[in-house]
Amino acid sequence: MTRTAAPVDPRRLVAAHALAAVAVALPWPALLAAIWRIAADPALVGLAGASRFAPCVLLSAFLGGLGDRIGRLRAVRLSIAARVLLVASVAALLLGDLPWPALVAATLSVAVGVPAFPSLAALIPQLSARPDHHTNALVTWEISAFVVGPALGGMLLAAAPAWSVAVSVPLIVAALVVLPRRVPERAPSVHRPRLWDGWRAVLAVRVVRRAIVAVMTLNVVIGVLGVALLTIAETRWEAGVAAFGWLTAAQGFASLTAPVLARMVGRLSPGIAAHLVVVLPLVVVTVSPGWLAAAVPMALLGSGLTMVECRTTRMMQLGAPADYTAVALGLADSAVVAAALAGALVAPWLLAVLGPVGLLAGLAVACSAVLAWGLS
Structure with a gap:
């Protein structure tokens, strides 16, 4: 009706x-x-x-x-x-x-x-x-x-x-x-319908669960990078706060180009596209000898993270029960912001344990595994 x-x-x-x-x-x-x-x-x-x-x-x-x-x-x-x-x-x-x-x-x-x-x-x-x-x-x-x-x-x-x-x-x-x-x-x-019934109906759908886990993982990466990048810029690259600011700006403003990036990789499978625009830039940043070399992959990462979030939103639009689509998207919103905050909180500890290279490499491996599973 x-x-x-x-x-x-x-x-x-x-x-x-x-x-x-x-x-x-x-x-x-x-x-x-x-x-x-x-x-x-x-x-x-x-x-x-x-x-x-x-x-x-x-x-x-x-x-x-x-x-x-x-x-x-x-x-x-x-x-x-x-x-x-x-x-x-x-x-x-x-x-x-x-x-x-x-x-x-x-x-x-x-x-x-x-x-x-x-x-x-x-x-x-x-x-x-x-x-x-x-x-x-x-x-x-x-x-x-x-x-x-x-x-x-x-x-x-x-x-x-x-x-x-x-x-x-x-x-x-x-x-x-x-x-x-x-x-x-x-x-x-x-x-x-009651809210609890909506949550139960939404989380019963496999594609919705996968989309939420995938986008939560991406937001953990965003949260970790938001904190860890400053330490990496000052210690590993010896570049200081200004470099951190430029890298953060590159990642943030590049998110506006996500629709263009989505059209460029539109013929690829979602999993392969996600690896090219999220996992690969993380690997390049990991091995970058300085902040200037990391600027372009950070911009691609910012655009890629947004592009994959567009994809997971589309998965929920198609997969959630018609009466509960907004419930699914609201639940995902809450989960992804919580994931970003959690990433920011654990970033200093992860840096202390893994070091800059280990942290970025670990993020790349985790993203690769979750995106391969979540977008399949």
Whole structure:
């Protein structure tokens, strides 16, 4: 059963999500800088930064499936509307020099955004004649916004601090305007299924379990590299913090090229493609004599990690029960962010035990095994 509505260009859904995700991420550099000015405590700034990711870990498994219960477009619209109010509050509070209330509003803006991506990813296959293409674009912006938003915010903070928070308001309003009013989507179940039933139905599907394990492994790699790369740059390559910054930027911004990379390797099997764009770059970084030699493989790795996440999202779109697609994607969201945080936590210990070369080689071997199994 579907609702009667005119055909909708799926690019409007992708654009709305991209605008909203960047708008929510953009004020964080100004927010952390404001907290540093009044507290000057690295631990407090670290906790404030962690609050950006905590809602994704704690709430995605519970709220990600909201669209399956109330309608997917409705869940997205409510999410963006709530973020309009909260992002405007963040801007007003920061401009009023009230960083702690602004932190609360910013964290809430992340929390109410949790249902949006799973609902959109579940909705796109119903609307698109090219679901692979539009899913790749959606996933790319979901991941890249975590880098692009703060990068733009940091640039604006350096040039015009007030603009670094004010710009987020028209962006989030534009997201609400771009979002279609109606789409011909599958009606939510009249039985209002329980969350536990959804989790059980989703995890009973072999392809969904494999996709979640594969993407969790990739996010452990992201978490480990985010911490370990600094030590490797300073010790093994003797290059310092600047080199770490350039390598991190190369990996992060290259994620925007994932749809292009997906088209380039589209004729290969998913497992072989994943080895070429994830495992091979890790091996090259492992044997790189310096940070400049590692820059190109790090960029390929950033694009490749996002490309494989596009693939695992598509696996869940196709494999999850139709009534629980958003539940599957929400559960995966929670799992992957938790995996990235776990990777960051264990990275110092792994470096101490394995050393830089052993750590990178171990990541490559683990990725190879899991991707061969998970994408088969």
